[in-house]
Amino acid sequence: MEKIFKNLSLISATFVLVLLVSIFISLxxxxxxxxxxxxxxxxxxxxxxxxVPIENSVSSLANDAKPIKKEVKASSDEDDILAAYxxxxxxxxxxxxxxxxxxxxxxxxxxxxxxxxxxxxxGIAVFLAExxxxxxxxxxxxxxxxxxxxxxxxxxxxxxFYFAPIIQKVVGGYQVSLLTAGLVLGVxxxxxxxxxxxxxxxxxxxxLKESAYALGATKFEVIKDVIFPxxxxxxxxxxxxxxxxxLGETMxxxxxxxxxxxxxxxxxxxxxxIPVAMANNFGEATGLxxxxxxxxxxxxxxxxxxxxxxxxxxxxxxxx
Amino acid sequence: MVTTSSVSAADLxxxxxxxxxxxxxxxxxxxxxxxxxxxxYIGKGSSAGxxxxxxxxxxxxxxxxxxxxxxxxxxxxYQFPGVVGAITMSYNMPNTPKLRLSRAAISGIALGEIKYxxxxxxxxxxxxxxxxxxxxxxxxxxxxxxxxxxxxxxxSKISNKWKETYGAKKALNWPGDHHVGGKGNTGVAALIKxxxxxxxxxxxxxxxxxxxxxxxxxxxxGEFIAxxxxxxxxxxxxxxLDPRKDFYAVIADPKGKGAYPIVAATFxxxxxxxxxxxxxxxxxxxxxxxxxxxxxxxxxxxxLPDALTNKIRKYWAEKGIN
Numbered sequence: 001m002e003k004i005f006k007n008l009s010l011i012s013a014t015f016v017l018v019l020l021v022s023i024f025i026s027l028x029x030x031x032x033x034x035x036x037x038x039x040x041x042x043x044x045x046x047x048x049x050x051x052v053p054i055e056n057s058v059s060s061l062a063n064d065a066k067p068i069k070k071e072v073k074a075s076s077d078e079d080d081i082l083a084a085y086x087x088x089x090x091x092x093x094x095x096x097x098x099x100x101x102x103x104x105x106x107x108x109x110x111x112x113x114x115x116x117x118x119x120x121x122x123g124i125a126v127f128l129a130e131x132x133x134x135x136x137x138x139x140x141x142x143x144x145x146x147x148x149x150x151x152x153x154x155x156x157x158x159x160x161f162y163f164a165p166i167i168q169k170v171v172g173g174y175q176v177s178l179l180t181a182g183l184v185l186g187v188x189x190x191x192x193x194x195x196x197x198x199x200x201x202x203x204x205x206x207x208l209k210e211s212a213y214a215l216g217a218t219k220f221e222v223i224k225d226v227i228f229p230x231x232x233x234x235x236x237x238x239x240x241x242x243x244x245x246x247l248g249e250t251m252x253x254x255x256x257x258x259x260x261x262x263x264x265x266x267x268x269x270x271x272x273x274i275p276v277a278m279a280n281n282f283g284e285a286t287g288l289x290x291x292x293x294x295x296x297x298x299x300x301x302x303x304x305x306x307x308x309x310x311x312x313x314x315x316x317x318x319x320x
Numbered sequence: 321m322v323t324t325s326s327v328s329a330a331d332l333x334x335x336x337x338x339x340x341x342x343x344x345x346x347x348x349x350x351x352x353x354x355x356x357x358x359x360x361y362i363g364k365g366s367s368a369g370x371x372x373x374x375x376x377x378x379x380x381x382x383x384x385x386x387x388x389x390x391x392x393x394x395x396x397x398y399q400f401p402g403v404v405g406a407i408t409m410s411y412n413m414p415n416t417p418k419l420r421l422s423r424a425a426i427s428g429i430a431l432g433e434i435k436y437x438x439x440x441x442x443x444x445x446x447x448x449x450x451x452x453x454x455x456x457x458x459x460x461x462x463x464x465x466x467x468x469x470x471x472x473x474x475x476s477k478i479s480n481k482w483k484e485t486y487g488a489k490k491a492l493n494w495p496g497d498h499h500v501g502g503k504g505n506t507g508v509a510a511l512i513k514x515x516x517x518x519x520x521x522x523x524x525x526x527x528x529x530x531x532x533x534x535x536x537x538x539x540x541x542g543e544f545i546a547x548x549x550x551x552x553x554x555x556x557x558x559x560x561l562d563p564r565k566d567f568y569a570v571i572a573d574p575k576g577k578g579a580y581p582i583v584a585a586t587f588x589x590x591x592x593x594x595x596x597x598x599x600x601x602x603x604x605x606x607x608x609x610x611x612x613x614x615x616x617x618x619x620x621x622x623x624l625p626d627a628l629t630n631k632i633r634k635y636w637a638e639k640g641i642n
Contacts, residue, residue: 048493049491050493160507160510161510161514164514174515175500175511175514176502176511254462254463254503255503255507258462258501259462259463259500259501259502260462260493260494260499260500261493270501276462280462280463280464280491280501280503281464281491283364283367283368283463284365284366284464284490284491285464
């Protein structure tokens with residue numbers, strides 16, 4: 001019995017690892033044509049789906065906005081346009097794809113979400129764990145957990161129809177923008193952070209708190225010097241979980257970020273994130289476009305991996 | 321209690337274009353009531369529809385972009401138009417109930433060259449209307465779509481610069497820095513509705529359902545035409561859809577008086593070797609052409625003119641699938 005149990009748990013643990021490695025490999029394989037074509041320059045290239053003459057090198061072309069003359073045949077123009085649409089091996093030009101704008105969009109929208117959600121989540125958690133009377137804490141606690149259960153499409157529609165006009169009234173600029181997407185993303189990750197932080201704060205032994213009070217500490221001092229240090233690990237864990245969710249959120253952001261491959265100059269400008277670029281273009285993509293989308297997915301995989309490992313190994317170790 | 325009809329698999333399976341989805345859905349419902357035939361059409365997008373047809377995973381597929389006769393021969397497919405729809409230039413401008421857009425204005429806005437509403441190209445066609453000095457926000461589809469294909473095809477016909485630089489595509493990186501993308505028709509319509517001084521391309525059905533303001537646009541012979549059913553029908557009647565080329569043509573910007581320029585046909589693909597299945601599909605479309613015309617116009621689509629449906633029936637008869 002003992003042996004079976006041990007093996008079963010070993011299999012479950014290995015399963016995750018195998019799954020992760022195989023996702024990594026299949027992403028890499030699908031991205032391979034694009035990786036071969038654009039190399040690491042893909043990461044810093046800000047053009048997406050831009051046709052350039054084939055003679056020039058990729059890097060010098062980002063600023064070249066001249067239209068590309070194609071051979072226009074004398075035949076009926078209708079067939080010409082359709083032929084251009086069907087002809088995927090355009091000999092005179094090639095198409096450049098680069099991930100810089102969606103990468104920046106992903107990181108910035110996540111950053112806005114974290115900056116917005118973190119203090120509020122901590123406030124909610126402290127209130128629920130330490131300050132609120134038991135009954136109220138229970139009700140608000142359930143509300144917070146329900147917020148986590150709302151599908152992201154609902155956040156997207158709510159954001160688009162009700163929140164985006166308000167944002168525009170307050171800050172100006174566009175309704176769908178980095179800021180709108182970031183703030184709604186912040187609301188979406190709030191419940192994760194608040195609920196987990198509350199739970200880990202509640203694990204602080206009463207003995208510790210009582211001894212602090214006995215020494216004359218105020219409630220604020222107990223929260224700051226006893227509860228926070230004690231539940232640090234749980235708090236960092238909650239931040240990591242929220243971060244992971246924010247980096248990969250697709251549906252809500254697709255409605256709210258504006259979905260244009262443009263570098264935002266202000267917070268109220270529209271831009272695009274990696275998951276949104278994939279969701280919008282996957283259905284109609286073939287060839288190098290499809291492979292470049294997989295390249296983006298591959299990069300998101302690596303970004304998430306790096307961000308989460310930094311959070312885990314650096315901050316969690318510091319917390320010890 | 322489950323009735324037998326709801327547990328049995330559909331008699332016919334189709335997938336593809338989302339542009340005609342609502343009218344196909346209405347026809348399928350009415351046809352089921354009339355004949356008891358179950359048809360299942362999934363709106364996956366034109367490219368997915370073409371892939372499904374090539375792989376023979378469906379009995380018929382919808383595509384907004386027609387396939388050329390060579391490609392049809394290679395994949396062993398038949399092709400005929402299913403329904404015609406129109407795309408509107410929907411806008412949001414307070415106190416401007418009527419906006420006229422010339423061909424130069426439409427391509428200028430799409431190219432990002434016309435940035436303000438009081439630009440000369442726009443005001444020239446709008447005598448007596450005071451247009452504000454406000455920045456234009458151009459709203460487009462963010463996801464790949466047949467509507468975008470048909471609109472960019474139309475742009476290719478009215479602007480050489482557009483044709484040489486971008487061409488007709490289902491998804492593209494739009495030029496200029498004055499535009500935002502909305503997800504799906506819902507997203508585009510909502511953004512136009514909520515953003516003052518915005519304009520975008522929306523299919524007629526969605527523009528009507530969302531009560532959007534629609535611009536009067538200039539057609540090939542220079543007339544300014546309001547987006548109305550009779551103007552769409554005039555356009556459909558002028559369209560040169562040739563059965564000898566498997567109806568391979570995009571009908572945007574037809575010549576002729578009274579024709580609304582931004583119209584698009586959407587197509588049905590059938591596998592050549594499944595003649596029995598094909599007969600069931602053509603029976604459905606034959607019934608819909610006859611009985612579904614008012615359903616189509618209620619939803620904002622254009623019933624195919626009789627001359628065209630007769631050509632389609634002849635095409636079926638020639639191929640032996642009627």
